[in-house]
Amino acid sequence: MKLTQDLINRINAKQSFSHVIGESKRYLSGCKNLYTGNNPSLNYYNVYNDLSNLENTKYDSIGGWLDSETGLYYVDYCKSFNNVFDAMAEGRTNGELAIWDNVENKEILLIK
Numbered sequence: 001m002k003l004t005q006d007l008i009n010r011i012n013a014k015q016s017f018s019h020v021i022g023e024s025k026r027y028l029s030g031c032k033n034l035y036t037g038n039n040p041s042l043n044y045y046n047v048y049n050d051l052s053n054l055e056n057t058k059y060d061s062i063g064g065w066l067d068s069e070t071g072l073y074y075v076d077y078c079k080s081f082n083n084v085f086d087a088m089a090e091g092r093t094n095g096e097l098a099i100w101d102n103v104e105n106k107e108i109l110l111i112k
Helices: 003-012 047-052 085-091
Strands: 017-020 027-037 061-066 073-081 098-101 105-107
Touching: 003 017, 003 061, 003 073, 027 047, 027 061, 027 085, 027 105, 061 098, 073 085
Parallel strands: none
Antiparallel strands: 017 061, 027 073, 027 098, 061 073, 098 105
16 A cells, blocks of 8 residues: 555544654654644545655654544644653644654643
């Protein structure tokens, strides 16, 4: 299966995922929101455009995350960091709710 279709399937299923585009460090922080909503399979109109040129983006990865409290699903371009505090600062600057730890495979909630 092509990578683009695999990512679209994950997004449409509202699965949490991260896909490394370039070199990825330990902590991921969302930097550019591509989609926020309840039903990406019906309402994420730019999904093909957003995923068709991943290798030419300035970001390290792309990820999807479901907020179980609100039911909202987020798709973001992300940057990665080796230092958790740098990742948290970037996340707060961008209004993120959490960052992702690639080593522990868990989210780290950001307290505002």
